[in-house]
Amino acid sequence: MRAVPLDLERDLDLLHAWVTHPRSHFWGLQGATREKVREEYQAIADNPHHQAWLGYDDDGSPLFLAETYDPAHSELAQHYDVQPGDLGMHVLVAPPTRKRSGLTSAVMRAVMDLCFTDSRVERVVVEPDVRNEAIARKNAEVGFVEQRHVQLHDKVARLSFCTRTAYEMSVPHLRPEAITYAHRRLIAKAIAEFSHERLISPLALGGDRYRFGENTFKAQRYELEHWVVDPDSLEGPLDALDFIAGLRETLGIPEKLLGTYLEEISATLAGTAWKFTHRRETADELVHAGFQTIEAAMTEGHPGFVANNGRIGFGLRDHSQFAPEAGSPVRLRWVAILKDESIFVAGGDEREHYAAELGADLLDHFEQQLRGRRLAPADYRYLPVHPWQWEHKLTVTFAADVARRAIVPLDAGPDRYRAQQSIRTFFNIDRPERHYVKTAIAVQNMGFMRGLSPKYMRATPPINDWVASVVENDEELRSCGFHVLRELASTGFVGDAYHRTGTPSAYTKMLAALWRESPVPRLADGERVATMACLLHRDRDGNALVSALIQASGMAAADWVATYLRAYLRPIVHCLLRHDLAFMPHGENLILVLENHVPRRVFMKDIGEEVAVMNDQPLPPEVERIRVEVSDEIKELAIFTDVFDGFLRHLAGILDADGLLSWPEFWSLTGDCVREHAKDHPALSGRLDLLRPAFKHSCLNRLQLRNTLQMVDIADQASSLIFAGELDNPIAR
Known part of the structure; x- marks a missing residue:
């Protein structure tokens, strides 16, 4: 979502329809004429202390109206001691054209993001009508605390405040409704897949009803010992963590790894709750959606694994920035690495590869950065780095190599990418014809730390070229339209102490990347x-x-x-x-x-x-x-x-x-x-x-x-x- 300043010439008809709609009765403009609405918002446009914004959905459709203002120059100044960094806010969601769960919550966060974009703002103040219980709940969801009721000229208002920190610490997806939804689905999946793998045996109660432990549920059983458990039919305890912990011996989880597995289960619960709260696309909408909209909308993860959304290492902000379901644009970081302490493997020329992926201007920029440090560009090659990996691993785990200029921090590239379902792979949304970029990231997910080994990847481009040649030269495969997306180039740093020990470990898989063909040009x-x-x-x-x-x-x-x-x-x-x-x-x-x-x-x-x-x-x-x-x-x-x-x-x-x-x-x-x-x-x-x-x-x-x-x-x-x-x-x- 994004917001732009309201343009009365462009937006008046839309604005009039919104503010006079019966659902907008708390806005105070019921029955207003088109000219009255113009007068109201022209006054805002003329006020240097007041700003109106029109918000758009991700698909470009108008979605909300927001107002921000300086409380010191408003009626509120008579009712509380205005502090430096205070900003007033109003928000109106467009009258709905269809049911969209979680929409108001998403709009509220978009408007709060808008408010706190200004680094001078430390606290947002709102004064909704005391009768508006719905907006009071949404305000509390993002961190607002009601101080008291005040009498304004047109209403009795809830004077409420939200600090920057309170907003940053708000977790709207971690609420009873969302986590109960997640518990139900994870327990249902655990029963289905653990039964499929003959780890547990639910008791048939007759018809489509079964019991396992303290839980009863409805399920359909098919051949291949495939179970489809109805999560909404579950009765009994609804705590997936207790459910798994209680089965430790049955499931064969080593005692020393129980905590790690439970952390992956907990992260899977949190991820499901986040998707429940923030992903609102319906199946009918996705039928017509684009590649990356569908990629971000996936809610299940791997269909077989119960703990399939672990991502141990990601924090709350990391999830919103880098998880595929967040759909947030990411600009990759770039470092230069010494050629004689690294590898690069590709079928073609190395510089031509970088020129095609980065462009001549960015290559020149990187070379200027190296020369500015009195380093010779000819001694270095370039490596894309996941922003999380740079922040959490490279500047700490490889601190000595950065300090001795074996690894040189450069800049972010201009292109925006989106994380794919595999977390560490990125799709270029600005130039979709360019390659995917797969980066190393020291996050534990679904049974593996998601690193990349430079030495292991020496063979990746040749393997891909060989497989592609087999596929392309087979008449049957061509007739089926079957093709592979080749991993064309790989690179990685091997000059660190972890590689010098000669012992493979997670630490030898932290600084590497590869490039894979995009399907778009085909x-x-x-x-x-x-x-x-x-x-x-x-x-x-x-x-x-x-x-x-x-x-x-x-x-x-x-x-x-x-x-x-x-x-x-x-x-x-x-x-x-x-x-x-x-x-x-x-x-x-x-x-x-x-x-x-x-x-x-x-x-x-x-x-x-x-x-x-x-x-x-x-x-x-x-x-x-x-x-x-x-x-x-x-x-x-x-x-x-x-x-x-x-x-x-x-x-x-x-x-x-x-x-x-x-x-x-x-x-x-x-x-x-x-x-x-x-x-x-x-x-x-x-x-x-x-x-x-x-x-x-x-x-x-x-x-x-x-x-x-x-x-x-x-x-x-x-x-x-x-x-x-x-x-x-x-x-x-």
């Missing part, structure tokens, strides 16, 4: 992109985005799903059977290309860390790292676990629950997709058995519960897997 007219995670998204009212997309497309649900499976599942199956090539194809790693709301093709990303070649084919030496030796049964899990169990079971459950496509119909279409590929490629028959009756049940939460600090060994992920028997194959029939 779009044709009429195409748009969205994260595949959006297909599992439900808005706060429970409406599914995938259902809204299907309805907006005008296609039958079965045809829509079949088209989607051809774009997503068929190429993943082909890569496995033809090339023994496996990706990590979960929702965050796939970008859908939509045409008329239908997924027609996909981009796979995050290649360097999450791709494997599972045969003995010749590989370039720099690509050899991705080769793994596993049995055929483990190879098949690239489809069974990562696709069927990891994503499609959740999608099938949503479509069945919404009455668009039954569970059996969904898996029949999935089986058809696999069989049609086999029919078209008889030479690949018998390589793997994707129609086997059952497959090993690989469990994700069990990995995190075993060690929430590092779930798996990235270099040998297969050996880290934990199995809980088998699951019936839903396409075997």
Whole structure:
């Protein structure tokens, strides 16, 4: 949201409609003529101590009216001792055109941000009508404290004050309504996923009702031991932390890691409460939304992991600045690092890479900064740094290297970025055709510290180039429209004491970055992109985005799903059977290309860390790292676990629950997709058995519960897997 000075010539009609609306009766202009409203606001425009503002929503639509004024030059000066730094404020939210939960709270914070933008302001004063209970609640939410009632010329008012610190300490999302919503959904998910992984066994009570411990609830059970638990039906204690702590031994959480896991659970609760309070997009709105609006609107996180929003290390302000759901623009920090103490790997020229990403002017600016410190630009290369990482790690953990000018702080780049669902990856919103930037950040989230290893990333561009060449030279993959977004360049600092010890650790993963292709230049007219995670998204009212997309497309649900499976599942199956090539194809790693709301093709990303070649084919030496030796049964899990169990079971459950496509119909279409590929490629028959009756049940939460600090060994992920028997194959029939 943003606010601009009110322009009477431009805004009078809108202003008149707002202030005379029946919902605006406390504004005092009911029945006023257009000229009367003009007179009132012309007086404000002529008053040097009073200012009117028109506020706009993120989509550019007018949303609120605000007034700020100097209390010393107002009627209030007669009723209290005006202090230096006081600022008066009024706010009016536009009459609603549709239901939007949390809108008034969001407007209130936007207006308070406006007030405190002026560094001289230390306290905001308001004087709403004592009968206006709704605004009194919203005032209290952001930190206002009522002092007393005062008689003004037109009303009895609540004289209330909010200091800058009180506003900064206000946490509107941490209120009973929001945290209860979060507890319900996290407990429901814990019951569903822990039951799926055979860690707990709810007791059937008859019909669709079940009991586990002290909680009763309604649920639907499907094949693949998939549970859909209705969070609103939960009865009994609603404290997710107590729920998890009470199951420590059952879940197998090491006693020394219980606190860490509970902190991730608590952070997940806080994140859900924040989204409940601040993310208001409906599924119907997201159907027509842009790439980054959809990216920020996702509320679930990983569909399988219970503690999926940990972000241990982020504070309250960090969350509002850097969390993907905040949608806040971020300008990356840049440092120069000594070439002989760092790495840079790319297919092309290093300077040309920086020129394309930064522009000649910014490169010149950086070189001037280096020369100003009596340093030779030819000795340095450039590295983008997450602002949080600079503030909390680089200036402390690498203080000696900064002081000796091995790391040189420069400036922020001009382009604004937005954090993606993976937290440390940024999309350029000013120049969308430029690359994603993936940065190291020492935040613990979902089983890993989100760092980047410079030495590990030496092979990232060559691996991406090799995978891209395989994909681009395969006729089947081209016909499906399947492409990868290459990680084209990587860089990192290795001249610190942590690297000199020769011992890999979290400290050797704190100063590195890579660049990944943007999908935007590859779009044709009429195409748009969205994260595949959006297909599992439900808005706060429970409406599914995938259902809204299907309805907006005008296609039958079965045809829509079949088209989607051809774009997503068929190429993943082909890569496995033809090339023994496996990706990590979960929702965050796939970008859908939509045409008329239908997924027609996909981009796979995050290649360097999450791709494997599972045969003995010749590989370039720099690509050899991705080769793994596993049995055929483990190879098949690239489809069974990562696709069927990891994503499609959740999608099938949503479509069945919404009455668009039954569970059996969904898996029949999935089986058809696999069989049609086999029919078209008889030479690949018998390589793997994707129609086997059952497959090993690989469990994700069990990995995190075993060690929430590092779930798996990235270099040998297969050996880290934990199995809980088998699951019936839903396409075997």
